[in-house]
Amino acid sequence: MSAPLTNEQNIEVFQFRAGSIVGVTALALLLQAFLPVYFPRMRMLDLPLLITIYFGFSRRNPSTGLLMGATIGLIQDSLGRSPLGLFGIAKTLVGFLASSLGSRIDVENPISRLGLAVGFYLFHQAVYILTRRWLLGQPEPILSTQLWIAAAVNGVLAVLIFPLLDHLRKPS
C-alpha cells in the first residue's frame, strides 16, 4: 500500500484507481441530494464531508485536500439555497486539516477514524455556523443535542464506509 517517499518526509501516500475520486465524490453529492427525499432522517448525514475527510487522510496533500474540500463544498452550496462559499469555506478547512493530520497521525485505525470523523464534523459545523453568524447575520444554535447525535452518526458511518473506500486504493 505504501508509495515511495519524498526526500523530506516519510509519508505514506495512497493513490486511487482512475476516476474513483471523482466517481465517489459525485456519488456522495448525489446521495446527499436525494436520499433525504426518501429518508428524511438521513439529512443529518454529511457524505461529502466524510469523502473530503477520507481523501484528505489518504492523499495527505494539504493543497489537494483543501482544493478538493473547496470544490465539494461549493458544489454542495450550489445544490442548496445558501450562498456559495458557506460549505466551501468549511470543507476547505476540513480538507486542509485532514490532509495535514493524515501525514502526522495514524488514520487507518477505526477508533482514530471515529474520533477524527466526529471531531471534523463538529469543526465543520462550527465553521459553517460561525460563518453564517458573522458574515450573513443568520444566528444558529451552536451546540444542540441534534448536533452531537449527528456527529456520532457521521463518525460511525465513517468507520463503516472508510474500509469500503480503502478498496479503491491502488495496490502499491
Added chain:
Amino acid sequence: MLAVPGRHRSLTLLIVTLVAQLLMLAVQIKRETHVRLIRVWTVDSITPFERVGTWMVRKVYGVFTGYIDLVHVRRDNLALHDELNQLRIRNTALEGEAAEAQRLDALLGFRTDHPEAPMLAARVIATSADTASHVVFLNRGARDGIKNNMAVITPDGIVGKVFEVYASTAEVLLATDKDSGVGALLAGTRTQGVVGGTGDPSLTMKYVSNDENVIPGQQILTSGEDQIFPKDLPVGTVTQVKPGNPFKQIQLRPAAHLDRLDEVLVLLTRQELTPKTPPVRVSPAPNSTAAPAAAPSTKPTTPTAKPNGAQQSHP
C-alpha cells in the same frame, strides 16, 4: 514517487482559497444575488443523475414494498385461512348442536305427550362391529332399569328392541335386522302382519294376503301383538308392493331414521301410548346432552315434537 508540497505553498493556497470564497460570499451578500451560473452548471450536471437515482430508488422501493406487501398478504392469507377453518369447524359443531337440540326437543315433546308411559332417554354410543347384524349399543343398562325385550323408539317411529342388557349398556336389535320381527298392521284397514328386517335399510311386511289392497305410501303401525311395542306406533311407509305366493311382498321405508340414530327412548313398560300434554319427568341420559329431555318441562309441545303419524293414524 509523490512530491509533498511545501508547507508555505499549502498555507498560501489555503488562504487564497478562503479569501476567494469569502469575497464570493461578500459579493453575494452585497448584491443580494446568487451566483446563478455556477448553480446552473452544478444543478444541470447533477440533476440527470438524480433523476436516474430517483427512478432506481423508486423501482427498488416499489419492489421492496411490493415484496413486503406480498409477505403481509401471504401472512394475512394464512391467518384468514386458519380463521376460516376454525369457523368452519365451529359452524359444523353448531350445526350438530342445533340438530341435537332439535332431536332432544322432539324427544322431550314425545315424552311430554305420553306421560303415562315411563321412558328413559338414552344415547346410542356404538354399533355392531358385525356388518351383517343391525345392532346398536345404548349408554343405559340394567342399573338404569333396562331389561330385555323393552321397546326402543324415537318420536319418528320404532327403532328395535333390547335384546341384551349389561350393567351400564344395553344392546338393541334394530328393526332392520334379519332376525327382527314386529307385530304390525296397515293403517286404515287394520290388516295385521309382521314386519321384519331384510338386512338392508328397508323393512318388509309379511303375511299380508294378496287380496288386501295395499298401496305405496300407506303407513304401517305397530299392532301390539308382539308384546313388546305398544299399539299404533309408526313402523314405516309402504314403498313397494308386489304380489307373491302366498302373500304379498311389501317393502317399507322405516319411519325412524335407523341409519343415523343418536338419541332414543326406551319404554320401560309396555303401556299403551295415548297422547296427553302435561309435563312429565324423564330420566336423563348420563353424560349426554339428552339430559334436557329429563328435565321438568313447562315448554308447550310443538307440532314437530309429536310422533309422526302416530296420532294422525289413529282410526
